[in-house]
Amino acid sequence: MQGCPIDREFRAMKGKQVSNFISTLPKVELHIHFEGSVWPTLLAGIVKDRGISSGEQIRELYRFGDFPGFLQAYRRVNELLSRPEDFYHIARAIARRLAGQRIFYAELTYTPLLHTRQGLDHDETMGCILEGFKAARLEGKCPRINFIYDTARQWGSEAALETVELATGDLDSGLPVVAFGVGGDELSAPARELEEAFLLAESRGLRKFVHAGELGEAGPVWEAVEILRADRIGHGIAAIKDEKLMKVLAERQIALDICLTSNVLTGAVKSFTEHPWMELIKAGVPVTLGSDDPGFFGVWLEDELKKAVQTWNLDAGLVGQLIDNGVRYSFLSAKEKKAWGPG
Ligand SMILES: [Zn+2]
Numbered sequence: 001m002q003g004c005p006i007d008r009e010f011r012a013m014k015g016k017q018v019s020n021f022i023s024t025l026p027k028v029e030l031h032i033h034f035e036g037s038v039w040p041t042l043l044a045g046i047v048k049d050r051g052i053s054s055g056e057q058i059r060e061l062y063r064f065g066d067f068p069g070f071l072q073a074y075r076r077v078n079e080l081l082s083r084p085e086d087f088y089h090i091a092r093a094i095a096r097r098l099a100g101q102r103i104f105y106a107e108l109t110y111t112p113l114l115h116t117r118q119g120l121d122h123d124e125t126m127g128c129i130l131e132g133f134k135a136a137r138l139e140g141k142c143p144r145i146n147f148i149y150d151t152a153r154q155w156g157s158e159a160a161l162e163t164v165e166l167a168t169g170d171l172d173s174g175l176p177v178v179a180f181g182v183g184g185d186e187l188s189a190p191a192r193e194l195e196e197a198f199l200l201a202e203s204r205g206l207r208k209f210v211h212a213g214e215l216g217e218a219g220p221v222w223e224a225v226e227i228l229r230a231d232r233i234g235h236g237i238a239a240i241k242d243e244k245l246m247k248v249l250a251e252r253q254i255a256l257d258i259c260l261t262s263n264v265l266t267g268a269v270k271s272f273t274e275h276p277w278m279e280l281i282k283a284g285v286p287v288t289l290g291s292d293d294p295g296f297f298g299v300w301l302e303d304e305l306k307k308a309v310q311t312w313n314l315d316a317g318l319v320g321q322l323i324d325n326g327v328r329y330s331f332l333s334a335k336e337k338k339a340w341g342p343g
Contacts, residue, residue, distance in 0.1 A: 010316030022305050022319070028326025029098065029106040029301045031234060031257035031290025033183070034129075035078050035114060037094045039295040046089055047080050062296060067215060067266040071185060073296065078114050084124040087115075091132025095142040097294075101302040105340065107331060109148045109181060109209070112166050113159050122166055126175065146176045146331060148209050152184030153194070160197035168204045178331040181209035183234065187216060191223035198228040207231045207331040213238035213256075215268050218245050225254060232257065232288075232329055237268065239285065240276040250284035255329035260308060261299045262292035272311045281318075288325045 013021060038046075040058045052058065061077055064070040081087070098106050110129075112122050136142035149167040151160045164180050171177045180201035182194055191212075198208055210228050213221035214235035221239045224230040225248060236256035239245045249256070258277045263269045269276070281287055289308065294300045299307070305322070308314055327340050 004316075007316045010319070018309050019306050022302060022309065023102070025102065025305075025319070025323060027101060027103045027301055027305070027323055028288075028330060029101075029103050029290060030232070030288050030326055030330055031259055031292055032106060032108055032301075033293050034090070034094065034108050034110040035081075036074065036293025037097075037295045038077060038081070038090055039298075042090065042093050042295070043077060043080065046086050050080065050082075052080070064296075065267075067268065068185075070266050070296065074293070077295075079118065081115065082118065082120070084120060084128045086128075087125045088128040088132040088135075091129040092136045093132075095133050095136035095145070096139070097300065098143050098145075099136070099141040101300055103143050103301060105144045105146075105327070105330065105332070107146050107148055107178065109150050109183070111150050111152065111163075111183070113151060113155065113163060126170065130175070146178040148179040148181045148331070149177055150181035150183050150209065150211075151197075153182050153211075154185045154188035156189060157193045157196060160194050161200065164197050164201045164204065164206070167201065167206055171204070171206065177206070179207035179209045179231070181211070181234070182228075183211040186212055186214060186220050191220065191227040195227050202229065209234065209331075212236060214263070214266075218242035221245060221249075225249070225252070230254060231331070235259065235263065235268070237263065237276055237280070240279055243283075246280065246283040246285050250286070253286055253329075255286040255288055255325065256280065257290045258287045259290050259292035260304055261297045265297050272307070278312060286325060286329055287322070288329055289322050 010021060040062055044058050062073055064073040115125050116122050133142050133145060149163050151163040167177050167180050201208060208229060208231050210224040210230040211234035212224040216238055218238045218241045221236050222245060224233055232255050234257050239249060260272060260275055263275060264272055277287060289304055291299055291301045291304055327337055
């Protein structure tokens with residue numbers, strides 16, 4: 001966009017002007033978890049009749065200091081979602097929140113087994129989620145949303161296969177499921193354990209989304225690429241430690257979903273300024289920007305964009321590129337990408 005007056009205007013903007021400009025931009029959110037989007041006051045409203053009434057009790061549920069602590073907090077919050085109608089309220093609230101940031105398309109990662117293992121019926125909870133979106137849509141406050149069904153790596157291969165079956169069944173029923181994925185504790189099991197599930201997902205027409213390289217070394221990112229044949233990678237920032245891997249990601253156009261605040265708050269990186277995403281971009285690795293778990297980290301995509309602009313003094317060209325990447329590396333069909341994106 002060099003030479004465009006908007007770029008010159010954007011570069012000259014300061015503070016609140018930048019914030020206001022970003023607020024007006026249409027956006028795409030590819031890395032956001034349904035279960036991680038339940039924010040404290042939303043949860044408080046849902047569980048007020050379940051013995052949790054004080055703000056301090058709610059804050060305690062969300063407290064964590066590192067990555068294992070974050071996974072525990074995630075489980076604590078989700079254990080409280082015990083009724084199908086909870087999912088209606090959450091879906092409606094998330095849709096409104098996304099639309100409020102001018103997000104026109106989102107890929108929402110959903111973990112069905114987190115709920116079926118608590119005795120909830122998958123069809124019923126999904127039915128409630130879709131009703132929640134419908135209610136938001138009728139208010140004019142729901143973007144286009146596709147689902148990525150994911151499993152937790154620590155649950156092993158059986159859970160992964162079960163999740164693929166649920167994703168396939170829903171896809172066949174016409175639900176907007178576009179991909180199968182894996183998240184959770186990436187150091188808990190090697191990719192080989194999940195290979196069968198990813199191959200099955202691919203054979204059923206699902207795209208593949210792998211959380212890897214959030215913590216630790218580049219090895220799990222290599223495995224995501226070579227063994228699980230990931231179409232897109234959640235985080236993947238450990239790729240910075242391996243030049244050959246960065247080259248492969250660039251050549252094969254496998255994008256990394258970068259979630260800045262998430263990485264700082266879970267301790268994956270020490271501070272914003274130490275985050276390696278700019279070096280990844282310079283190496284030609286495609287990246288998108290996502291919020292990950294806004295309910296826990298307190299930031300949504302719009303906040304992440306503003307934080308990135310302030311911390312790295314991004315110009316309008318790069319902000320535009322990040323938003324374009326949201327379409328380019330999404331799991332939308334080629335036809336839809338052409339209609340919505342940069343081509
Ligand atoms: Zn994630």
